[in-house]
Amino acid sequence: MSSEKLRVAAIDLGTNSFHMVIVEESEEKGIVEIDRVKDMICIGRGSISTKRLDDGAMEAGVATLRNFIVLATQRGVALHNILAFATSAIREADNRDEFIDMVRRETGLKIRVITGKEEAQFIYYGVRNAVTLRDKPDLLFDIGGGSVEFIIADKSKVHLLESRKIGVARMLERFVTTDPVSAHELHLLQQFFAAEMYGGAAEMAHELGVSRAIASSGTAQNIARMIRLGKHADGADVLNQSSFTRQEFESFYRQVIAMDASARRKLTGLDEKRVDLIVPGLILFDTIFRVFGIKDVVISDSALREGMVLHQIALIRGRDGSSQLDIRRQSVMELGYRCNWHKPHSEQVARLALMLFDELHPLHGLKERYRELLEYAAMLHNIGEFISISAHHKHSQYIIMNADLRGFSPTEIDIIGNVARYHRKQPPTERHPLYSQLKPSHRRVVDVLSGILRIANGLERGHRQNVQSITARIDQERIVLEALTQFEPDIELWAACGLKEWLEEVLGKPILIEARVR
Incomplete structure (x- = not known):
């Protein structure tokens, strides 16, 4: 796939409202929404019974489309990459060609009238994203x-x-x-x-x-x-x-x-x-x-217009438009890029966090779905630095919980945000409203995952991807974590030992962290 950035706009000409979404796709960031706009002009007003589009509604529709095109071009979308699909009201109107011709003459936009089954197919593409x-x-x-x-x-x-x-x-x-x-x-x-x-x-x-x-x-x-x-x-x-x-x-x-x-x-x-x-x-x-x-x-x-734009991008890029995307991972990656994250550092912290989750599973017993949430919290733990280094853990939580991450339930977003929030500084406490409003079982999830993330973050303190792997030995008295490293790990051991106390409290055992240079 070309690394060149591609911007596409899709306009859904619905019975009640016209909607437009503008997205940008690149190899680095995936698909990122740039803008969206809607206007409830009711193009189908009265047409259900008369089978004709009202003259005033058609004029209002043309005016709206003219504004949409101006916005899209100002946002860097070429006219040939502005899609317009008409649905039920226009599809069934006896004078639909009159409206389509009027739009083409006055705006240059070519409207495609789609069947009900095509509409359902595009909606499916949008919803699954x-x-x-x-x-x-x-x-x-x-x-x-x-x-x-x-x-x-x-x-x-x-x-x-x-x-x-x-x-x-x-x-x-x-x-x-x-x-x-x-x-x-x-x-x-x-x-x-x-x-x-x-x-x-x-x-x-x-x-x-x-x-x-x-x-x-x-x-x-x-x-x-x-x-x-x-x-x-x-x-x-x-x-x-x-x-x-x-x-x-x-x-x-x-x-x-x-x-x-x-x-x-x-x-x-x-x-x-x-x-x-x-x-x-x-x-x-x-x-x-x-x-x-x-x-x-x-x-x-997401529905019709998002499905339209995703399908169009796939066609332009020469991909199979029906292929399934990993929407959760893609959404997390998009957010990281928007916030100018340090990707190698974040991916290393996530990798170490997952190793710790697996090695300590006999003690915490959390289900596999929480392992995925830990990975995403680790990937996004530092994005608050986009706002400010100071208190960036709090900024990270705010961004995560207000970023409209796709594919996640509100509860999952709450957990990811809280885990990222507690990767440093004070551990979770019920004095914090966004933590206290979680139900008790989810507070325990945050406790365990944030404890793991704190140690993983410490083991990447030098931002040099020094730690290659981590193994755990669990006995009655303590947990021994051994890190295999490329170089002498003084900075990593110092940082991780300073951040282990919360996980020791959560798991009920002291933790000893050792290292072995490869």
């Missing part, structure tokens, strides 16, 4: 204004792609005339949604034992945000890979579905332009829970 798929199949669904795409996939295979014409703008226009929605109209919507879902994805989901869904789109994020704000006064900024259960949704649903527009408008976390659209959105979610037998929903902040 934000949420970790499992061995077991999940239901992925994306709620648009005109259509809803359903995908059943696991980490290695797509089992089904389908698109149904049950988007929230379409359903609002077709069924909802009362406010609050009447029992009759609510029942009609439930019946229509269920009828559209039976067969296809629902049947396959039951056959494959699907119990978890991954939802993308503004409607899904709005619902997740409001549910989270109902439980916490804050913490709803980062939604990716957050989740809510069927019980949490049903409690929220019963409360909101009975409200009129003025009451909904006062809900914290609800986008002003979704005050009416949220009604069919809630009924759709409720029906998905029931028809598919879903137990919980995970939120993805």
Whole structure:
């Protein structure tokens, strides 16, 4: 692959809103988001019934696209690398060619109209770049204004792609005339949604034992945000890979579905332009829970446009656009590069930390998934130096917890941030709010991993990758760590011995650190 930097923008021309994301890809940093913007112009306003795009909506759409192109070019994207894909409303409009020609004449942008199945495929590419798929199949669904795409996939295979014409703008226009929605109209919507879902994805989901869904789109994020704000006064900024259960949704649903527009408008976390659209959105979610037998929903902040841009980059670079990325590792590496990290040092600390985790496993007994979190905390432990050397451990925690790392749950990000926070200076204490709010089992994880990271960081104090390997001998009285080194390890032993006290307390044994020069 060429090391040359490549910038690509992808515009999703949806029924309710136009969105653009701009990313840069390079061999060194991977894929990094540069900018994103949206405008809810409602290009599909009234077109569901008339099958025609409104003149005013088309003019507003052209104006928005003109602004998007200016932004993209100012951000260094060549016009031929600005993609524009049109979905349900434009796809179905009798006068779509008129709008497409208008855009080409006035902006030079060539719009590609994609099928519902193509839309589902791109959504899959986007979602798997934000949420970790499992061995077991999940239901992925994306709620648009005109259509809803359903995908059943696991980490290695797509089992089904389908698109149904049950988007929230379409359903609002077709069924909802009362406010609050009447029992009759609510029942009609439930019946229509269920009828559209039976067969296809629902049947396959039951056959494959699907119990978890991954939802993308503004409607899904709005619902997740409001549910989270109902439980916490804050913490709803980062939604990716957050989740809510069927019980949490049903409690929220019963409360909101009975409200009129003025009451909904006062809900914290609800986008002003979704005050009416949220009604069919809630009924759709409720029906998905029931028809598919879903137990919980995970939120993805990536979908169609992210899938478009990832696929386009793969095509330009001559790669297989369907290949799976290690999104967690890539996201960590991107953050490190953004913060001008010292990569060799960070990778050496991570390597030593993993050796210690493995050697000390008989004592700490932590599960394999925490080994991965230790590696990422070690990789990012020093990124706070990007802000200031002084108290950089605190800055590292702040950056990690606010960087929108992809593929991680909020709890995993909390653990990574806390472990990085305690790689130096004072060890964990319940006087620290971000540590004390963890549940007890996760506080123990942070205790063990931060203790390991402190010693690993000490053994790389000279920033010279001196320590080649570490072995541990555990007996009733103590732990003996032996480091095999390239050179005399005076600085490494001095630093590690000064940082071992916390792990001694956590594991309940004194630690002796020795070295042998190769």
